[in-house]
Amino acid sequence: MTGDGARDTSWQPWPTGVEAPQQPDWAAHPAYGPSCTALASAPALVTPEELARLRRALAVVAGGGAVMLQLGDCAESFEETDADQVRAKTAVLHALADEVADGMGLPVLRVGRIGGQFAKPRSLPHEEVGGVLLPAFRGHMVNGESPTPEARAHDPRRMVRAYEASADVLRALARERDQRARRLQDFRELQGSKGLQGFQGAPEFEDGPWASHDALVVDYEARLVRTEGGRRFLGSTHLPWLGDRTRAPDSAHVRLLASVVNPVALKLGPSTATAELREVCALLDPYRMPGRLTLIVRMGAERVTGLLPPLVAAVRDAGHRPVWLSDPMHGNTVREAGRKTRRLTDIVDEASRCKRVLERAGEHPGGLHLEVAASDVTECLGGKVDGVDRLAERYTTLCDPRLNPDQAAELTRAWVRA
Numbered sequence: 001m002t003g004d005g006a007r008d009t010s011w012q013p014w015p016t017g018v019e020a021p022q023q024p025d026w027a028a029h030p031a032y033g034p035s036c037t038a039l040a041s042a043p044a045l046v047t048p049e050e051l052a053r054l055r056r057a058l059a060v061v062a063g064g065g066a067v068m069l070q071l072g073d074c075a076e077s078f079e080e081t082d083a084d085q086v087r088a089k090t091a092v093l094h095a096l097a098d099e100v101a102d103g104m105g106l107p108v109l110r111v112g113r114i115g116g117q118f119a120k121p122r123s124l125p126h127e128e129v130g131g132v133l134l135p136a137f138r139g140h141m142v143n144g145e146s147p148t149p150e151a152r153a154h155d156p157r158r159m160v161r162a163y164e165a166s167a168d169v170l171r172a173l174a175r176e177r178d179q180r181a182r183r184l185q186d187f188r189e190l191q192g193s194k195g196l197q198g199f200q201g202a203p204e205f206e207d208g209p210w211a212s213h214d215a216l217v218v219d220y221e222a223r224l225v226r227t228e229g230g231r232r233f234l235g236s237t238h239l240p241w242l243g244d245r246t247r248a249p250d251s252a253h254v255r256l257l258a259s260v261v262n263p264v265a266l267k268l269g270p271s272t273a274t275a276e277l278r279e280v281c282a283l284l285d286p287y288r289m290p291g292r293l294t295l296i297v298r299m300g301a302e303r304v305t306g307l308l309p310p311l312v313a314a315v316r317d318a319g320h321r322p323v324w325l326s327d328p329m330h331g332n333t334v335r336e337a338g339r340k341t342r343r344l345t346d347i348v349d350e351a352s353r354c355k356r357v358l359e360r361a362g363e364h365p366g367g368l369h370l371e372v373a374a375s376d377v378t379e380c381l382g383g384k385v386d387g388v389d390r391l392a393e394r395y396t397t398l399c400d401p402r403l404n405p406d407q408a409a410e411l412t413r414a415w416v417r418a
Contacts, residue, residue, distance in 0.1 A: 005044050005226030005235060020218045020252035022121040022245055024142045026154040035156040039163060039223035044235025045115070045170045046211070048228050048261065053206050054238050055263050057109050059291030060205055061323045061366050066106050068294075068323060068367035069097045070212060070239075071408070072113030074400040075120050078140045081165040086172040088374040089114060090209050092405050096372075096412050097207070103416035107205045113371070115169035115211035116237045118162045119220075120399050121245045137399070140165075141217055145398055159220045166211075166236065173209050181206065212265070215240035218252050225260065234260040241265035241296065244272075244330075249279040258283045265294035267327065270303050274314040281320050294323040296369045300331030301350040305357060312361045326354035327369040328411075333400065336381070336388045341401045344382025348411055352418035368415060373402040383407045 026032055060066045071093060073080075089112065097108040118141035127136050129147040137145045137152065141162040144151035215221045215234070224236040234240055234257070244267050246253040257264045264284050268277065285293040295315065299307050315322060328350035332342050355365040378385045378393040379401035385391065395401075403411065 005048070005228035005233065008225045008227045008232055018252045018255060019248070019250065020246075021248075022216060023218060024138065024154040024156070026142075026156045026219075029154070029156050032156045035159050036219060036223050038160050039220065042163060042224070044224065044226045044233070045163075045167055046233075046235055046238050046262075048231065048233050050210075051233060051238060051262050054208075054210050055289075055291035057206055057208075057291075058263050058294065058323055059289075060107075061109055062290040062321050062364070064364040066109055066205060067100060067104060067365075068109040068111060068325060069093060069100060069370070069412075070111040070113065070296075070325060070367065071096070071370040071372045073117060073373065073397075074113075074371045074402055075139045075398040076114065076117045076165075076169075077398060078118070078161060078165050081168045083168075083172045085374075086114070086169055087176075090173070090176060092372060092374050092408070093209060095405070096408055099409065100412050100416060103413065107207060109205075109210075109367070110208035111210045111212050111239055112173070112208075113212060114209075115173060116162070116166045116213035118158075118165070119214065119216040121214075121216060121243055139399070141220065156219070159217070159223075162220065163224075163236075170211055173211055176209060177206070180208075210238045212239035212241060213237050214243055215253060215257060216243070216246065218256065221256060225256070231261050232259055234262045237262075239263050239265060239294070241267060241294070243267050244269035244298065247280055249276060249283060254280055254283055258286075263292055263294065265296055265325075267296045267298055267330075268311060270299050270307055270331065272307075272311060274310050277311055278314050278318050281315060281318060281322075285320050285322070288319045288321065290321045293320060294325060294366070296325045296327045297354050298327040298330040298369075299350070299354075301328070301346045301353065303331065304350050304353050308354065308357045309361060312358065312363055316361070316363070323366040324358050324363055325367050325369045326351045326365070326415075328354065329371050329403075330400075337391060339391050339395060339401075341388075341391055342380045342403075344380055344403070344407050344410065347380070347382075347403070348414045351411060351415045355415060355418045368412065370408060370411070371400060371402040372408045373397070373404055375404070376406070377402055377404045380404075380407055383410060 119139040332346040
């Protein structure tokens with residue numbers, strides 16, 4: 001599962017004049033150098049062959065022959081990476097994907113927010129807890145969630161632990177992909193033995209599960225760049241994405257993802273300008289190759305209908321053929337009773353409106369990008385979570401509110417029908 005690519009020292013995190021927003025403050029920590037060195041000498045967690053297989057599947061989605069579900073925790077926990085916990089998370093992914101496949105009559109590519117989603121951007125660098133001003137929690141790769149100065153200190157040793165936790169998760173995903181591939185091959189052979197040659201000869205669509213995460217911490221990602229066969233790849237995950245705060249064309253994040261062969265994704269928030277989008281798409285997808293670029297729309301339910309059409313036109317006119325996903329969660333966060341939450345009605349509205357905008361523009365609605373828990377959490381309002389007073393019952397997220405599996409199923413059914 002792990003790659004044998006050679007360490008690539010030609011890519012440096014911060015050349016002069018290149019900005020990297022949302023980075024930890026840990027360069028003066030005595031473990032900073034040793035932690036970066038350890039990562040630079042560690043095996044890649046993915047292989048170029050895996051990346052090529054995922055790009056082929058994404059090209060099918062981009063061409064309208066499949067859809068994609070990308071979902072998982074807002075922020076992964078170091079305490080939830082063993083094989084049983086990974087199976088519980090992928091079981092939710094598969095259950096939702098199977099239902100979407102039945103409803104749409106299309107195969108579904110399954111991608112988790114998993115195996116590296118240990119860092120989060122924050123709107124403010126600090127927060128006040130109990131009258132004490134503390135560094136904001138930025139995910140287990142950076143600091144701890146406990147509201148103490150010691151836990152909130154940025155610690156570069158956490159990058160090494162994030163690598164080790166990701167390795168455990170990616171090994172579990174690889175085993176699951178192998179098992180699914182064997183079952184599919186057995187099924188194809190059975191159909192072929194019955195004389196169903198058309199099915200036996202159908203082009204292979206490897207549906208996953210694959211890993212993805214926000215490529216936020218440049219110190220971590222840059223030390224896991226590798227080369228094999230003269231091609232540079234990011235060894236930390238299959239599908240890295242850039243968020244609304246790190247997608248500037250002149251950022252270190254864009255520079256990094258532009259340099260690797262992984263499929264890459266980009267989040268588009270309400271501040272996205274058409275000129276900037278054209279520039280960053282040209283950097284990330286210069287050869288206009290289906291399967292290379294995924295665009296994740298997170299505008300908010302009230303804004304998506306007005307803001308998305310010119311962006312879709314700009315991308316199409318520039319010759320790109322991306323996968324278009326709707327992230328109907330991040331633009332619809334509100335506060336109720338002192339907690340961040342999201343209303344399922346708003347989430348359904350944005351997903352449905354995004355789908356209709358894409359269809360009217362002649363583009364394939366490629367799927368959904370969601371924050372979904374594997375358990376019956378009560379973090380978003382809707383379904384059985386029928387009042388603000390229910391939020392506190394099982395509000396366990398490390399960062400932003402997630403749908404529970406029943407709420408996610410209600411959403412995906414509505415999206416299929418929209």
